[in-house]
Amino acid sequence: MTKNIPQMDDTIAAIATAIGPGGIGIVRISGPLAIKIACKIFISSRGKKSVRLQSHRVYHGHICNSDTNDVIDEVLITIMRGPKSYTCEDVVEISSHGGLMAVKAILELVIALGARLAQPGEFTRRAFLNGRLDLVQAEAVLDIIQAKTQSSLRVSTHQLKGELTLQLEKIRTDLLEAYIRLEALVNFPEDGIEDRGRNEVSSRLLDAKMKINTLLAESNQGRLLREGAKLVLCGRPNVGKSSLLNVLLKQPRAIVSEVAGTTRDTIEESAQINGIPFQIVDTAGILEPRDIIEEEAVKRSRLHMQSADLVLLTFSASERIVKDDMKIMKFLEGQNILVVINKSDLPSILLDQDIKAFLPQHKIVRVSAATRAGINELESAIEQNILKGRTVDTTQILLTNTRHIEALKNAVEFIIESEQFLQNNLSLEFISENLKDALAALDRITGRDVDADLLDNIFSTFCIGK
Ligand SMILES: Nc1nc2c(ncn2[C@@H]2O[C@H](COP(=O)(O)OP(=O)(O)OP(=O)(O)O)[C@@H](O)[C@H]2O)c(=O)[nH]1
Ligand SMILES: [Mg+2]
Structure with missing residues (x-):
């Protein structure tokens, strides 16, 4: 059971930059109140309160406490109305001077006006739940933040661009076609095409298995x-x-x-x-x-x-x-x-x-x-x-994440078992169940089929503000 599923319909806010002295600090707000809150606390350098902040524009001005009229800091604010934003919601990013005090004061003001403090990774979680990223891409965001070397950065960037997802989708198509053909055989056994049908299923399974094995072959390098x-x-x-x-x-x-x-x-x-x-x-x-x-x-x-x-x-x-x-x-x-x-x-x-x-x-x-x-x-x-004497080709699609590697190994086991069932002429229903399990294993990777506990697990390792 998930203890703590964050709501999706409220407005979240967090400091998105590292805490400590720095050139700038950013407070990020996402959700239905984001722009309303920005309008309340931002006074543009043109002097008057900007009521209509346009999307994908950067404004220069000051953040002020609207109750006391105290100026907190000189800032640039960026407005991104949903769905064209990181989370697909309305997003405002307030760039103030760095260091702890300005960003903290701005965050407190934003919270007082109705936003709530974001949980670790909650912006990316929303991006995932709103369909902006799949789970592989969301995890790639985390890997980019935590990359220790140029090569791991490069591999994660490819994953964020969706290249691994594309490859996984191709495998999914093979499996899905095998499954559909199998279901046709189960439902219309009288057609007298069983042998041909079984061959087609077999060939699709072989395609899927080869694609998975190619990914797994280099996975140790990727994981390292x-x-x-x-x-x-x-x-x-x-x-x-x-x-x-x-x-x-x-x-x-x-x-x-x-x-x-x-x-x-x-x-x-x-x-x-x-x-x-x-x-x-x-x-x-x-x-x-x-x-x-x-x-x-x-x-x-x-x-x-x-x-x-x-x-x-x-x-x-x-x-x-x-x-x-x-x-x-x-x-x-x-x-x-x-x-x-x-x-x-x-x-x-x-x-x-x-x-x-x-x-x-x-x-x-x-x-x-x-x-x-x-x-x-x-x-x-x-x-x-x-x-082992090989060079890691960071331009190819590499599996780097143990979670993905395990799920693919799981999928390939189901495929191999299905192939054996086919060879031994076992009941088609068995094979069909197996293929559903293989598809489910694949869907756990991209997040098509994922439970809230796994999401909690993944996103809790993110930093707050991402
Ligand atoms: N001449 C020489 N002395 C070395 C070299 N490497 C280490 N030493 C010396 O060997 C001694 C032991 O070095 P350590 O690095 O503490 O050895 P260790 O294997 O970690 O020892 P334990 O922690 O006790 O298991 C120290 O006095 C080092 O200065 C080396 O390449 N040449
Ligand atoms: Mg020692």
């Missing part, structure tokens, strides 16, 4: 662009994990010292490596916890190692492999590992073949966190490992 890959530094104490974290972050984030066991709690930071967003985790090197704090640290480190997209297994060039290294390697069996031999500035005791004896297939990169030698090579090796 949006959410970032998880990179976990591990290795025994003192090999220089925290030093490497600092080098990759280009700032001294973690404490580094010659004392073994310096890092106790795991440290997580976001960074970009060669244009790919990463979540980098520095773990505790200790293997045998001496107290409950260390016990917790070891537990957390292990959880991170297990969920890593890539583990940077770190050694020191000045030390041979010892039992503890072997324990770590055993724990990491089956993980995606890149071997890093740090401290290459010191005389090298650890040889590549010492490592290859245990990890014959894994790439080894020698670096020095102290002198930064080899760091570029390390960054390229990380990039290659994550992209």
Whole structure:
């Protein structure tokens, strides 16, 4: 059950710019009262109250408290009458001087005149509910705001333009045609065209499946662009994990010292490596916890190692492999590992073949966190490992959102099952039910078929004012 479905027929308002010192600040108002409120508080620079504010015009003037006649700030206001606006409703944007006080005072005035404070993402939610954007495009708006790299920005912009939606619509048409043909077979079985009909359904299903699989094939790359890959530094104490974290972050984030066991709690930071967003985790090197704090640290480190997209297994060039290294390697069996031999500035005791004896297939990169030698090579090796040698073509349609990926996987499962039913000559009603489920999975992505809880979930991650 949804606790809190926002109304649609009232007027909402919010500060749409980031809070804090800045050149300008914007208060955004949307709904039936938006223009009426603007008329009450805005005095145009021509001196008289502007009663008729025209759509898609910008006016210069002042915001005044109509009760006290106090001037609050000099502003530009933009009028956009619905449906030609972001929300399809009447929208007014008041651009005042930046900083908190002016925008806050304007917002308070607007609220006092009958608007209500918007919930996070409520402007975009209205744009969706009024048919201005579908759900994929609404989510793309959020991704653009939160983009961490140029490439993720580019992919989200394509999604906002509706390119992914168009592709999903093509898949939907295939499925719908398969469904309609199937229904015809169910309802007019006497026509004697069953074989031909089944073939047509089959061929439509194949088309849909191929289109979905093409999208899914690149989805891992897309997801990495949006959410970032998880990179976990591990290795025994003192090999220089925290030093490497600092080098990759280009700032001294973690404490580094010659004392073994310096890092106790795991440290997580976001960074970009060669244009790919990463979540980098520095773990505790200790293997045998001496107290409950260390016990917790070891537990957390292990959880991170297990969920890593890539583990940077770190050694020191000045030390041979010892039992503890072997324990770590055993724990990491089956993980995606890149071997890093740090401290290459010191005389090298650890040889590549010492490592290859245990990890014959894994790439080894020698670096020095102290002198930064080899760091570029390390960054390229990380990039290659994550992209598996492929470049991400940000001009193509990419799935980036886990919600979309899961729904498409779901749809393809129903399609494959339907194909099997068809091959085994099972009752057409079964197949028909399956196709309805496949269509529903697809419609959850674009929001054609979506419940209020899911909407709450999506829009609550937006900022207020968007
Ligand atoms: N010569 C040399 N010393 C390094 C290098 N990288 C790190 N060190 C030193 O090695 C020591 C340990 O570094 P840390 O980064 O704290 O090692 P760690 O692996 O995070 O250790 P724990 O947190 O205890 O698990 C410090 O004294 C660093 O200055 C390097 O490339 N060359
Ligand atoms: Mg450390």
